[in-house]
Amino acid sequence: MHEKRRAVVAELIREEAATVRLLFSPELVRMQPIETGMAPPILDACRAEGLGAKTLGYPVHIARRARSDAGIPILLEIDFLPVGNSNGDAICVRYGDETAGYTVHVIDGAFKETSKDIIAHISNHYHGPSTIIGHMVVSHACNDHVPGLVDVLRTMDVRNLWMNRPWIYADEVLRVYPRFTSPGLYKRMRDKHEYLVELESIAIVRRIPIHDALQGARIGNFLVLAPSRDRYVSLIPHLDKTPEPSIQPYRSPFAALPVRFSNAVRETWTHETLAENLETSESNETSVVQLGIFDNHRALLTADVGPIGLAEAATYAASLGLLTPPNVVQVPHHGSRHNVTPLVLDLWLGQKLPYENSPRRGTAFCSVGADADIYPRKKVTNAFLRRGYPIYATRGETKTHFIGRELRNGWGSITPEAFSTNVEDDD
Numbered sequence: 001m002h003e004k005r006r007a008v009v010a011e012l013i014r015e016e017a018a019t020v021r022l023l024f025s026p027e028l029v030r031m032q033p034i035e036t037g038m039a040p041p042i043l044d045a046c047r048a049e050g051l052g053a054k055t056l057g058y059p060v061h062i063a064r065r066a067r068s069d070a071g072i073p074i075l076l077e078i079d080f081l082p083v084g085n086s087n088g089d090a091i092c093v094r095y096g097d098e099t100a101g102y103t104v105h106v107i108d109g110a111f112k113e114t115s116k117d118i119i120a121h122i123s124n125h126y127h128g129p130s131t132i133i134g135h136m137v138v139s140h141a142c143n144d145h146v147p148g149l150v151d152v153l154r155t156m157d158v159r160n161l162w163m164n165r166p167w168i169y170a171d172e173v174l175r176v177y178p179r180f181t182s183p184g185l186y187k188r189m190r191d192k193h194e195y196l197v198e199l200e201s202i203a204i205v206r207r208i209p210i211h212d213a214l215q216g217a218r219i220g221n222f223l224v225l226a227p228s229r230d231r232y233v234s235l236i237p238h239l240d241k242t243p244e245p246s247i248q249p250y251r252s253p254f255a256a257l258p259v260r261f262s263n264a265v266r267e268t269w270t271h272e273t274l275a276e277n278l279e280t281s282e283s284n285e286t287s288v289v290q291l292g293i294f295d296n297h298r299a300l301l302t303a304d305v306g307p308i309g310l311a312e313a314a315t316y317a318a319s320l321g322l323l324t325p326p327n328v329v330q331v332p333h334h335g336s337r338h339n340v341t342p343l344v345l346d347l348w349l350g351q352k353l354p355y356e357n358s359p360r361r362g363t364a365f366c367s368v369g370a371d372a373d374i375y376p377r378k379k380v381t382n383a384f385l386r387r388g389y390p391i392y393a394t395r396g397e398t399k400t401h402f403i404g405r406e407l408r409n410g411w412g413s414i415t416p417e418a419f420s421t422n423v424e425d426d427d
């Protein structure tokens with residue numbers, strides 16, 4: 001049943017832009033069913049109204065009806081948790097309102113030790129130890145993102161697990177592995193992804209549905225913008241945790257570009273030295289990029305994605321009329337200068353602002369380990385600042401972005417990273 005509903009909604013999302021905008025209108029977002037997020041609310045609402053799911057006119061009707069009970073401000077909190085001494089990601093999100101209920105959405109869990117902090121954070125700040133986690137999302141398979149989720153999945157009430165498992169696509173990449181049989185490649189890929197396999201087995205035992213987190217998937221109020229299925233599969237033979245292919249598969253032409261190191265180590269507001277053609281690993285480029293839409297407020301979560309995934313996400317968002325500077329953005333890959341380029345930052349954040357004290361466009365957060373002093377890289381911080389996004393780095397503390405509530409008791413204001421005139425050389 002769920003599968004059928006999801007398929008219909010996928011179809012609807014592919015309809016022309018006008019309809020898509022309505023699907024994501026604030027009023028409809030409000031009607032999201034909170035406990036599971038699985039059953040698209042629109043269809044239920046349509047049925048209640050006696051409307052066919054494919055009637056193009058229905059979003060207007062539903063939106064009009066929803067508007068009348070609007071008025072309760074939506075709550076959104078995005079908490080970037082500290083992750084120990086080195087870099088990693090652990091992000092807890094809660095959103096909703098008293099009428100519709102609240103959804104908790106957890107993205108990544110950093111290292112094993114971080115699981116207890118995630119559980120404590122959710123228990124203390126959301127709805128106690130019995131809080132329902134509507135969605136748990138694994139951004140990608142790297143060890144600074146996944147292991148901390150294992151105990152959370154094992155001990156808390158999680159309703160949906162979203163993760164991409166490369167072994168599912170073993171048959172599709174088998175041609176570049178002539179020495180492997182299909183079952184052999186499947187097994188080898190699983191053997192190398194011990195944490196994903198552990199999450200999978202816990203989910204199976206606890207009867208938690210596992211979903212692919214690929215472009216077009218709707219996860220509550222979040223829409224997955226990248227990776228597309230095709231790009232994800234094309235990256236599988238290049239991943240850190242898949243066997244080396246015997247036949248070199250096609251690589252993106254971007255990967256062949258020579259890296260041009262910049263000798264400039266001084267920057268000004270108008271002089272940017274962030275490279276246009278550095279690249280990150282293919283494993284990072286499989287990261288799930290999610291756009292959260294909360295009334296008129298938007299959050300872009302990027303994990304460790306690089307320029308190719310960000311460009312793919314921007315293209316997809318543009319095709320849906322959703323490419324606008326977000327209110328809050330996660331700086332990819334802990335602030336590495338290999339993951340953002342001036343071009344993708346212009347796409348996502350807007351053009352550079354004319355002067356240093358221009359009004360900000362939004363806020364950026366960066367998950368950085370307590371001892372990872374060199375992150376975020378200064379030229380990345382400068383590039384975000386030039387486009388109106390001061391960066392707040394976690395560095396041993398939880399940093400939170402919120403709307404619709406007061407500052408938590410005992411929590412104070414925070415200072416963003418400063419603009420630097422001396423920046424790192426690229427080599």
Ligand SMILES: [Zn+2]
Pocket residue numbers: 087088089142144145304333334
């Ligand atoms: Zn990472």
